[in-house]
Amino acid sequence: MVELNFEKQGGLIPVVIQDFKTKEVLMMAYTDITAWKLTLKTGLVHFWSRSRKKIWKKGEESGYIQEVKEIRIDCDEDSILIKVRQVKGAACHKGYRSCFYRVLQNNKLKKDGEKIFEPKEIYKD
């Protein structure tokens, strides 16, 4: 298996998720070695959830899973770029296509992104 530098950051590597068609950056999160192997094995993006302290199959609850289309590794082997097909069109738990749905303008955050679903209709607790 290609060697990645998990040691640099305490066992975690940042992962940038990009839509393989539109090239929109959808989100970034972290993977550990287990989530990384699961991503490679299943072709579906898995992360390590720092808040829940567990492996997190992206979309496991919501159905908004991410199918791996291409994986790129950076020059230092300490970050990963995954191009995906975003199933059902939304990556953000707040219902937007991208987690980066707010743009900084005049020192304020302005919404500038497509809302795909209402979170309260998807997450039941």
Add this chain to the structure above:
Amino acid sequence: MVELNFEKQGGLIPVVIQDFKTKEVLMMAYTDITAWKLTLKTGLVHFWSRSRKKIWKKGEESGYIQEVKEIRIDCDEDSILIKVRQVKGAACHKGYRSCFYRVLQNNKLKKDGEKIFEPKEIYKD
């Protein structure tokens, strides 16, 4: 100033750098509060270098600076996406346009990116 969650990761926030025209993801690195303020103030991307433990104006040695075109903040205020004009066309210290110049294929890394410069001609020591 817009409040970002620097506490979550020991004072650092990951920053994804994307070419504002081609939408190619060029690199990712980290910012601290000082580098963040410098980025906002100067319109040029600054990071915190974890290896050198200092503020790092991107391109300060090589001239391959990054001009800020748009800044987006994610849903949790713990990661940043900056769309840039990459001056002189290369973001990677290995001479490539993007740090993600290698694609994972059949468990091997295959070069798939444009080389813009020869590092030994740019970095003198």
